Amino acid sequence: MGKNPKVVQREEVVVKFAGDSGDGMQLTGSQFSDASAFIGNDLSTFPDYPSEIRAPQGTVAGVSGFQVHIGHKEVTTPGDQADVLVAMNPAALKANMKWVKPGATIIIDIDNFDNKHYKKAGYVEDPLHDDSLDGYNVVKAPITNLTRDTVKPYGFDPKTADKTRNQFVAGMLYWLFNRDIKLGEDFLNDKFKSKPNIVKANTAVLHAGYNYAETIEALSTTFLVDPVKNKKGLFRNMTGNLATAWGLLAAAERAGLELFLGSYPITPATEILQEIAKRKHLGAVAFQAEDEIAGITSAIGASFAGRLAVTSTSGPGLALKGEALGLAVITELPLVVVNVQRGGPSTGLPTKTEQSDLMQALYGRSGESPLIVIAASTPANCFHYAFEAARLSLEHMTPVILLTDSYLANGSELWKIPNTEDLPEIHPPLVKDNDENYQPYRRDPEKMNRYWAIPGQEGLRHRIGGLEKEDVTGNVSHDPMNHQVMVTKRKEKVEKVADDIPELEVIGEQTGDLLVIGWGGTYGGLVSAVTDLQKEGVSISLAQFNYIHPLPRNTEKVLAGFKKRIVCEINMGQFVSHLRSLYQHLGFRQYNKVQGLPFFISELKAKFMSVIEEQQPGETKNS
Amino acid sequence: MAEVIKDIGTLTKKDFKLDTSVKWCAGCGAHSVLSSIQSTLPETGIKKEDVVTVSGIGCSSRFPYYIDTYGFHSLHGRASAIASGIKVANPNLSVWVMTGDGDSMAIGGNHFIHIIRRNINVNIILFNNKIYGLTKGQYSPTTPKGSITKTSPEGTIENPFQPGELTMGAQGTFFARVVDSDPKMMKDVFLQAAEHKGTSVVEVLLNCVIFANEVHKDITGKDVREDHQILLKHGEPMIFGKERNKGIRYSCNRLEVVTIGENGITEEDLMVHDATNPDDSMHYNLVRMGLPEYPVAMGVIRAAESTVFESMMHEQVNHARAETKIKTVNDLLHSGNTFRIDD
Numbered sequence: 001m002g003k004n005p006k007v008v009q010r011e012e013v014v015v016k017f018a019g020d021s022g023d024g025m026q027l028t029g030s031q032f033s034d035a036s037a038f039i040g041n042d043l044s045t046f047p048d049y050p051s052e053i054r055a056p057q058g059t060v061a062g063v064s065g066f067q068v069h070i071g072h073k074e075v076t077t078p079g080d081q082a083d084v085l086v087a088m089n090p091a092a093l094k095a096n097m098k099w100v101k102p103g104a105t106i107i108i109d110i111d112n113f114d115n116k117h118y119k120k121a122g123y124v125e126d127p128l129h130d131d132s133l134d135g136y137n138v139v140k141a142p143i144t145n146l147t148r149d150t151v152k153p154y155g156f157d158p159k160t161a162d163k164t165r166n167q168f169v170a171g172m173l174y175w176l177f178n179r180d181i182k183l184g185e186d187f188l189n190d191k192f193k194s195k196p197n198i199v200k201a202n203t204a205v206l207h208a209g210y211n212y213a214e215t216i217e218a219l220s221t222t223f224l225v226d227p228v229k230n231k232k233g234l235f236r237n238m239t240g241n242l243a244t245a246w247g248l249l250a251a252a253e254r255a256g257l258e259l260f261l262g263s264y265p266i267t268p269a270t271e272i273l274q275e276i277a278k279r280k281h282l283g284a285v286a287f288q289a290e291d292e293i294a295g296i297t298s299a300i301g302a303s304f305a306g307r308l309a310v311t312s313t314s315g316p317g318l319a320l321k322g323e324a325l326g327l328a329v330i331t332e333l334p335l336v337v338v339n340v341q342r343g344g345p346s347t348g349l350p351t352k353t354e355q356s357d358l359m360q361a362l363y364g365r366s367g368e369s370p371l372i373v374i375a376a377s378t379p380a381n382c383f384h385y386a387f388e389a390a391r392l393s394l395e396h397m398t399p400v401i402l403l404t405d406s407y408l409a410n411g412s413e414l415w416k417i418p419n420t421e422d423l424p425e426i427h428p429p430l431v432k433d434n435d436e437n438y439q440p441y442r443r444d445p446e447k448m449n450r451y452w453a454i455p456g457q458e459g460l461r462h463r464i465g466g467l468e469k470e471d472v473t474g475n476v477s478h479d480p481m482n483h484q485v486m487v488t489k490r491k492e493k494v495e496k497v498a499d500d501i502p503e504l505e506v507i508g509e510q511t512g513d514l515l516v517i518g519w520g521g522t523y524g525g526l527v528s529a530v531t532d533l534q535k536e537g538v539s540i541s542l543a544q545f546n547y548i549h550p551l552p553r554n555t556e557k558v559l560a561g562f563k564k565r566i567v568c569e570i571n572m573g574q575f576v577s578h579l580r581s582l583y584q585h586l587g588f589r590q591y592n593k594v595q596g597l598p599f600f601i602s603e604l605k606a607k608f609m610s611v612i613e614e615q616q617p618g619e620t621k622n623s
Numbered sequence: 624m625a626e627v628i629k630d631i632g633t634l635t636k637k638d639f640k641l642d643t644s645v646k647w648c649a650g651c652g653a654h655s656v657l658s659s660i661q662s663t664l665p666e667t668g669i670k671k672e673d674v675v676t677v678s679g680i681g682c683s684s685r686f687p688y689y690i691d692t693y694g695f696h697s698l699h700g701r702a703s704a705i706a707s708g709i710k711v712a713n714p715n716l717s718v719w720v721m722t723g724d725g726d727s728m729a730i731g732g733n734h735f736i737h738i739i740r741r742n743i744n745v746n747i748i749l750f751n752n753k754i755y756g757l758t759k760g761q762y763s764p765t766t767p768k769g770s771i772t773k774t775s776p777e778g779t780i781e782n783p784f785q786p787g788e789l790t791m792g793a794q795g796t797f798f799a800r801v802v803d804s805d806p807k808m809m810k811d812v813f814l815q816a817a818e819h820k821g822t823s824v825v826e827v828l829l830n831c832v833i834f835a836n837e838v839h840k841d842i843t844g845k846d847v848r849e850d851h852q853i854l855l856k857h858g859e860p861m862i863f864g865k866e867r868n869k870g871i872r873y874s875c876n877r878l879e880v881v882t883i884g885e886n887g888i889t890e891e892d893l894m895v896h897d898a899t900n901p902d903d904s905m906h907y908n909l910v911r912m913g914l915p916e917y918p919v920a921m922g923v924i925r926a927a928e929s930t931v932f933e934s935m936m937h938e939q940v941n942h943a944r945a946e947t948k949i950k951t952v953n954d955l956l957h958s959g960n961t962f963r964i965d966d
Contacts, residue, residue, distance in 0.1 A: 034960060037960075037962040038962050040962070040964040227964060228964060231964055232964055232965060233963070233964065234957075234961055234962070234963050235962045235963075235964055236956075236960060236961045236962065237960070237962075246955065246956065249952050249955065250952045250956075253951065253952045260708065260711070260712050262708060279955075280939050280940045280942075280944070281940075281943035281946070281947035281949055282949070282951070282952065282955070283940060283944065285712075285940065287707070287708065287711055289704065289707075289737075290704075290733055290737035291733060293701065293704065293734075294701075294704035294733070294734055294737065297697070297701040297704040297705045297708065297734075298704050298705065298707050298708030298711070299708055300705055300708060301677070301695070301706060301707065301708025301709040301710075301712065302708040302709065302711065302712035303708075304705075304709060305675075305708070305712035305716065306712065306713065309708070309712075323698055324698060324701065327697060327698055331695075414962070417956050417957060417961065418956070419953060420951065420952050420953040420956065421953070434626070455673070455675045455709070455713070456672055456673055456713060456716060458628055458672050459626055459628065459672075460672075461671070461672065461691060461692060461693050461694075462693065462694075463688055463693070463694035463695070463696065464694070464696070465678075465687065465694070465695060465696025465697060466680075466696060466698060467696060475643070476688060
């Protein structure tokens with residue numbers, strides 16, 4: 001005790017927690033995030049876990065991780081590489097060495113670094129005795145043994161005792177980041193409210209970790225990250241899935257409707273269903289359907305009956321919903337489909353991120369079936385775009401697909417809490433009872449939406465369905481010209497939504513050498529890379545699309561302002577294909593990655609510089 | 624012109640008729656189902672605006688276009704799921720699913736068993752003609768084994784479903800069977816289906832004049848129907864036959880057809896139908912009765928009480944609303960862990 005550590009002030013720090021799926025790394029990560037938010041750091045988090053619930057212990061396949069990026073400066077991504085890595089076993093070390101910065105602090109549980117664990121992790125050489133850790137500050141902490149000693153008085157079996165090891169780690173980090181350990185105690189008190197013995201044991205371990213870190217020589221430098229600049233107000237730490245669920249609840253309230261969610265559990269969208277299931281006190285109903293098809297069709301039924309109807313899913317589920325989406329298109333009922341994208345095709349990489357459902361969202365139905373497609377771009381703005389999806393759906397009487405992805409859904413960031421009274425009111429085109437002018441396919445002359453007459457209303461009985469309907473009257477019609485008219489009207493209705501969405505914003509100058517184009521969840525990486533290069537004097541700007549169909553009115557103008565354009569996506573080039581088909585006179589480069597991982601800022605910057613520097617004949621004008 | 628809103632008590636069959644032309648084949652059994660539903664609805668005591676008919680795809684599923692209620696002609700097999708959404712969204716509505724043997728037993732089998740398992744209070748009218756009609760004559764999941772159809776030129780090699788068995792296997796609380804040629808039986812059973820709290824399944828043995836003509840004739844034929852059908856009524860002994868002298872007895876763990884007056888059998892020996900028994904074992908036995916050993920059971924075979932999904936859902940909603948401190952989304956946004964960041 002009583003050493004005087006050197007305190008280093010840092011603009012930002014990235015911490016990665018890694019261990020077995022059952023080691024509680026997600027909890028320790030959230031605890032560290034909450035403590036960071038409490039003292040006013042900006043933050044962005046990303047959990048990284050296998051699709052198996054408890055893969056074989058000690059294997060690389062079973063490693064679960066949680067990365068936190070905290071900052072005095074604003075942070076927009078969970079960070080490329082970690083300044084501090086916590087590795088609870090050799091597998092966690094092996095899986096994460098490539099995500100660690102040179103010179104980083106690596107805290108390992110030395111009690112798990114033995115031959116048995118090396119073998120499981122697939123190490124041939126002992127990593128502590130070859131040169132693979134040279135240049136890192138390796139802290140060999142006997143976490144398991146010290147934890148077991150600490151909880152001895154509580155009479156836990158070894159398995160239960162080991163579950164508290166994550167608090168030893170938490171304690172070490174409180175010391176390493178110069179934080180008040182009381183925050184950690186409060187977290188535990190709140191988390192295990194009803195289990196006083198568990199609170200006591202965990203608190204003891206938390207202190208043991210803190211005291212250990214304070215004592216050992218290996219931790220001679222501590223970090224201090226001051227509260228974030230330029231962010232003031234009341235915040236909360238939000239994941240994308242939670243923000244999506246709350247955005248839908250807010251939209252229901254602002255529309256004066258009750259929320260109905262028809263959904264089937266699917267990774268990584270399930271938390272939306274779980275969250276809505278908890279919100280009966282706000283009048284919301286979560287209907288856990290027997291399959292993806294019943295998820296969407298029950299929602300269509302609820303929409304017909306006058307609810308704000310939503311279904312949530314991921315890629316394979318969206319494929320199953322395709323037929324029903326066509327029904328929602330032709331019946332022109334409001335419906336929000338949330339698709340939390342994951343690696344595909346098929347079961348693919350269920351817990352990893354990808355943006356490969358864009359084409360499916362735009363075109364994955366039979367017939368001419370246009371609908372609105374929008375995408376959220378940060379964990380917290382899932383709230384805004386879920387609200388927008390509901391607003392556009394209700395006011396324009398059309399299904400809307402909201403695209404998020406695993407990275408946004410599970411990642412978190414600080415979100416400035418809005419006042420719901422500042423959100424726009426939503427006005428669905430409802431009809432008064434006994435309205436003599438009501439006909440199922442009479443339309444609003446401006447927006448071209450049909451009107452919403454709801455079963456139970458007097459004097460508005462009508463029939464809708466999947467068969468083509470006669471314009472205005474809604475009678476079944478197989479007339480050739482009528483079909484042409486109806487197909488055209490459904491298309492125009494969706495295209496007119498462009499009048500009701502904001503223009504595309506450009507981050508940086510409106511003209512220049514290179515326009516970086518992204519959509520949805522790549523925003524954090526792209527904006528960091530672009531603003532870094534802007535600071536270095538590079539002529540580069542970013543256009544991040546949230547409205548995919550229809551596109552903002554000024555899209556072409558923005559795109560045309562640059563000598564070169566590069567479309568960056570976590571897929572093989574779906575948005576770039578879409579843009580090429582719409583703007584055939586403009587040239588587009590593309591940058592694609594499909595590794596189940598987000599873009600890293602370093603790789604983006606390198607790519608952008610190489611594009612700017614490349615000289616090809618004829619590239620002086622718009623390429 | 625605005626229509627005159629009638630009081631519930633004054634509604635008649637005419638109020639549920641539309642002036643559009645009905646496009647089923649002449650002689651199709653669906654015409655008489657439509658007519659029976661139209662004469663049933665005025666007697667249910669339900670407001671005309673509160674009735675919703677929902678269908679899937681198939682000949683029978685054109686039904687909503689022919690009746691003056693709110694209607695939804697949906698997707699093949701999905702009517703039960705759409706109806707679930709409608710009923711859970713607004714339990715005040717009277718929801719009627721019109722479906723066929725292909726629609727509900729094949730492509731919609733999953734939704735069919737799950738709406739029944741949840742016991743959502745809708746009425747499912749299953750038009751069972753044992754054939755795919757709208758696609759012109761392929762075998763369905765209820766087609767008798769060995770039948771020659773367009774997709775079984777050497778005869779089907781599949782075991783058919785009994786809708787009643789499937790209903791009870793899914794813990795159904797109401798199952799009835801009627802024939803399309805008996806409007807009185809249909810109306811009587813449809814009314815009981817409407818009154819039942821929970822999913823009511825009514826199997827209509829329906830004739831397809833084009834692709835499976837007379838498929839039910841051994842049951843429905845004028846000359847045989849009294850001997851080949853037994854109309855079950857709750858609380859009454861199981862008697863049937865032209866002479867009203869045949870009955871069903873339960874003996875040695877199985878059902879048995881007996882004749883009153885033979886071998887000392889009296890009415891006292893016959894089973895009394897108990898539709899409300901929560902234990903469905905006997906209802907299973909009754910549903911499975913078939914020619915030639917047994918008559919085919921008609922009427923309400925099972926009508927048992929159980930909890931109703933949407934009622935419980937809304938009880939939970941009301942309870943949560945009463946208990947919570949979080950009354951608005953704004954309360955929610957400001958609840959739990961929030962962090963104030965100041966200068």
